[in-house]
Amino acid sequence: MVYIYDTTLRDGAQTRGVSFSLEDKLRITQALDDLGVHYIEGGWPGSNPKDLAYFETVKGLNLKNSKIVAFSSTKRKGIKIEEDANIAQLVKTKVPAVTVFGKSWDLHVTEALKISLEENLELIYQTIEYLKKYFDEVFFDAEHFFDGYKENPEYAVKTLKAAEEAGADCLILCDTNGGTLWYETEEIFDAVSKKVKAPLGIHAHNDSDMAVVNSLIAVKKGAIQIQGTINGLGERAGNANLCSIIPNLVIKMGYKSIPIENLKKLYSVSRLVSELLNRPHPANLPFVGDNAFAHKAGVHVSAVEKNPRTYEHINPELIGNRRRIMVSELSGRSNIVNKARELGIELDKNSPEVKKILEKIKYLEAQGYHFEGAEASFELLLKETLGMSKKYFELKGFRVFTEKRSEEEEAYAEATVKVEIPEEIAREKGIEDRFEHTAAEGRGPVEALDKALRKALEKFYPSIKEVKLTDYKVRILNEAAGTGASPRVLIESTDGKRKWGTVGVSPNVIEASWIALVDALKYKLMKDDEG
Template identity: 85%
Template sequence: MVYIYDTTLRDGAQTRGISFSLEDKLRITEALDELGIHYIEGGWPGSNPKDLAYFEEVKKLNLKNSKIVAFSSTKRKGVKVEKDSNIQQLVKTEVPAVTVFGKSWDLHATLGLGISLEENLELIFETVSYLKKYFDEVFFDAEHFFDGYKSNPEYAIKTLLAAKEGGADCLVLCDTNGGTLWYETEEIIDTVLKKVKAPIGIHAHNDSDMAVVNSLIAVKKGAIQVQGTINGLGERTGNANLCSIIPNLVLKMGIKSIPEENLKKLYSVSRLVSELSNRPHPVNLPYVGENAFAHKAGVHVSAVEKNPKLYEHIEPEKVGNKRKIMVSELSGRSNIISKAKELGVELSKDSPAVKEILDKIKNLEAQGYHFEGAEGSFELLLKESLGLTKKYFELKGFRVLTEKRSENEEAYAEATIKVEIPKEIAEEKGIEDRFEHTAAEGRGPVEALDKALRKALEKFYPSIGEIKLTDYKVRILNEAAGTEASPRVLIESTDGKRKWGTVGVSPNIIEASWLALADAIKYKLMKDDEDTDRGGSSEG
């Protein structure tokens, strides 16, 4: 049995740019508990008021699987353990388990703490033995253990023995600087297990991209506890990624850990942590990334359609993920058919529409279009080609002006637009005039154009008020052309229920923006109609 110890809320929260609120930490705790994580390190109660509040609030949660762990350093030099404020804060948490870290590298003891090597061993022993009186389990994190072992193997082993004699339940070997390679990990753990007869764990950082493999090697050698974070969050390049370690242990190595059926929750937990970290979910993460089971080349898609094992090492559903078929200039008929099926449209290989759509995509991508991040535009193209969606409006022209009146005044833009609404839609809405000619201002030309378009359409389609643009990206396609280069504009939108991407390409950046904006609104209107057809509700 290998126990999973999650330190997302403490070590992961030290990631640059991340600051979990108390509510965030409690939500993540509940999600980790549902996943079946054995230990959740909630934070360092002696370091800040938020972590102190967490240990009070977490008691109110009805956790079913996880034990909450409090974290701290060993006692300070020159202070009695019962008088050390950090240690006393640990005791006040009344959690079932605690982890204390101590120096196992002689350089850190003498230079970092400014104490003798013998004094450092006393700090470790006194702290662990004192905490053992108050907690069911005490774990010792041997900080910088692998670097310490390389520097002074005899002393590094002594730090483990001091913790063991103090009553530590697990001795966790930490690769704090993340520079240890796999063969070093094997050799060092072999020696440790010969000299220290006690349960060991592993805590690896990823500075040399070895964190996951070092963790798995440690388990192979006999470690019973693996520490890491969701999505590999952590200082510098991060900690060992539990989203890779857990499925590798359970599905690949056949080692008992969290229940296999719980793996289906892994993807959603990974996404939740990204969302609460206020950062994009990394698409290239193994197992839980959007690209983990994405197929782009036509040959791959054709093979996957016959048997997914040909290009997938596991079934994506086992970790809660799903297969994703991409469309691009590399696409074949299989991509189109599979993607259409995913969108609820059945096509046969012999259908003339398949070739027509494929040719359109290849021609558009030759012009610079890119549908991998713009699935909204692809779905529109597909359904318009098959006559499965309406024509919602037609552009009759637009004009965009940008003006800056003085050196110290901000520039502003004004857009004028004219659109025509199909006769049947105007009649359905009871509106006689099908032409809308209007203007709007914005801080920039794209904002002005977006506002003008919405203003022109809102009385026909009130639900477009739900649309929010969440991202706007511009990519220059032929950089060598300088100011004559064609830009590609990619827009991400949401209506609170779904998210979608749309794309536009033109030598004129305003026109490229218009194409992406128009697709964003058409997509929203199309999905509203589909919701209505399925019996759902749709405002407007």
């Protein structure tokens, strides 16, 4: 069994330009749990208030597969471990597992920590021994292990032995600078496995573009835990990319790890992380990039249509991706059928309904829509096309204006909205006037529009009051167009029982926001009807 340890929320968050909100972290946690990741490193609770809030809030999630892990350094020198604030915060998290990193390169011990080599071994031992009293599992990240081993193998191994003797459940060899080549990984794992008895793992960085291969070689040499991030996020050139490691490990190498049937969720998880970071999804990523199984007109397309194995190393549907044949209308049908099945709807891949849905999605994708991170908008599209949802209201017009009266005063916005509900719903609710025309103010145009729309609908649908927007993101799709660029708006909403994402695209950011807002409320009403 090889355990997948995800550190997207901690090490991945150190990527330049990346900042996860608390809601982002919780949503990614749920997606990783659904994928079947064994360990999710939520952050360093002693480093910032957001991570502290995460460890408190994540307790409310009903996780089925993953163990939440807290991260910290070994205790500080010169104080009792009971007085170390970082260690105290670890204990307060009450998560099932913790990871402690300690120096294994003598250069760092003497130059960075400014302590003796023996004192460093004591810090490692004392920290792990103490934490074993409070946690089911304690992992030791041997920071800079490969560089340390190359310069002073005897001392590097001593750090592992100190952690092992203190009771560490797994010793993680870290290529922190990312400079180790595959044959060095092989040699070092061979040597280390003869000197310690505790299970080994690997934490590889990608500065030499070796992180994935080093991780897989470590497994061949006996490692039982691989640490990495979704899409290879991480400092400098990033961490080992779990989106490449997992399918290679399970599909190609045949190791028991994440259940193979769960791998079809990998593409969606990969895209979700990109969407929540409000950045384009890298098209050239192996396995999960949109170009990974894309074929243009010519000899490739001709061969793939006869037998996909001619130009595809695996079936893309195994990891939730799809074949993209630029000249064929047939690509993508399986994705529609599979997604519909997840929603409890059985469709025939060759039915006119699937063709119609696919044509709509292709059209919307050409406008800039993407439905990863906006599952509610996709479900609405699917059910509306199939005639499985009703029309709750119709827009009769909206107007938004922003005013700033002076340099000193804060700008404010006002929106007016007019809606009409269908006659049959009005009869059902005993309402004579089917129209509502309302206005509302906000600090910005989107807030004003949201308030006005809710105000207009609450008369007909009181449960709208339960909906709260928890996140709002705007991405520019064609930056070269300057101020004329089209934005994509991604909104996350909750009613206290569930969370959902919706999307809108338009050359006008207000209209894009309106589309996403309307979908958010329509989804709520649809789910209320479904019970």
